[in-house]
Amino acid sequence: MHASAEPSPVAAPTPIENFVPLAVDVRHLRVKYGKFVAVQDISLEIPAGEVFGFIGPNGAGKSSTFRVLATLQPKYEGEARVCGLDVRGDPQRVREKMGFVPDYFGVYEDLTVREYLHFFAAAYRLSVTGRKAVVDDVLQLTDLTHKIDFQVDSLSRGMKQRLSLARVLIHDPEVLLLDEPASGLDPRARIEMRELLKALRDMGKTILISSHILHELAQLCTRIGIIEAGHIVSQGTVADIYRQLGMLKIVHLQVANETPELLDRIRRIPGVTQVDSQTDRISLRYEDGAIEIEELHARICAAGARVRMFQSEVMDMETAFMKLTEGTTQ
Structure with missing residues (x-):
């Protein structure tokens, strides 16, 4: 006589305590x-x-x-x-x-x-x-x-x-x-x-x-x-x-040793899309989600930059609105 098969486990009911109507x-x-x-x-x-x-x-x-x-x-x-x-x-x-x-x-x-x-x-x-x-x-x-x-x-x-x-x-x-x-x-x-x-x-x-x-x-x-x-x-x-827009975040840098070679090394950091040398600073754009701000700072220092200023900003909602309603995401 064969032993009866064990009954299949019954799936537990989905909890509803977190359900929000x-x-x-x-x-x-x-x-x-x-x-x-x-x-x-x-x-x-x-x-x-x-x-x-x-x-x-x-x-x-x-x-x-x-x-x-x-x-x-x-x-x-x-x-x-x-x-x-x-x-x-x-x-x-x-x-x-x-x-x-x-x-x-x-x-x-x-x-x-x-x-x-x-x-x-x-x-x-x-x-x-x-x-x-x-x-x-x-x-x-x-x-x-x-x-x-x-x-x-x-x-x-x-x-x-x-x-x-x-x-x-x-x-x-x-x-x-x-x-x-x-x-x-x-x-x-x-x-x-x-x-x-x-x-x-x-x-x-x-x-x-x-x-x-x-x-x-x-x-x-x-x-x-x-x-x-x-x-x-x-x-x-x-x-x-x-995130949906893939909008770019911006960092403003001041370094003590800016050279064309340093800017090239910063441009090669993964996630960085644009590096511009301005009168008193470097403006850097990077993809949101591609690299964390702390990792970006560390990579810039590892590239040989002696950083005096590191200031992050993000496009505000007005900018997001204008880009969305223009059909532009970059």
């Missing part, structure tokens, strides 16, 4: 206005809790994408979901999960701040007894408590932008769509807006921001997407985009 899921989105195609073929997967920056020139398709997600653009091709809800099939429930701040303030400017927020609290069907506490909370968060009895029309643009955020926070949405929230703001108001967005990020909100202020998005966002002519030309973290 998608707050926004867009697949092959296409938006047309007559014959004009504003959004060509956009796909996005944005996990809950992420801050995603949408970067692109005017007319690139940012606002059209936001209008679809905000249930304001019913005619589109492809799929769009917010918190797992189909935008086209279940718009009312999507609105309950989402808050949208457009790039213009809107109407009702003859109301006071108190009247304005209580009006929207009623529109969101908050109970009469609970409205005051909610309004007080959003005013405190947006630092507008001292303006509660001012007319909306008397507020500065920066305060109106913060009031727009207070309005969409009344029903405590999970996802925020902010279309150019810092547009037209002075430097102080821009800093205040950035700090407010950081506070919302720390509260766990999923935030989509469209903006031209690229360096601020790079500081605030977990990922960014660069869009042009209705297409996303690149998306990922700032570091991802540099």
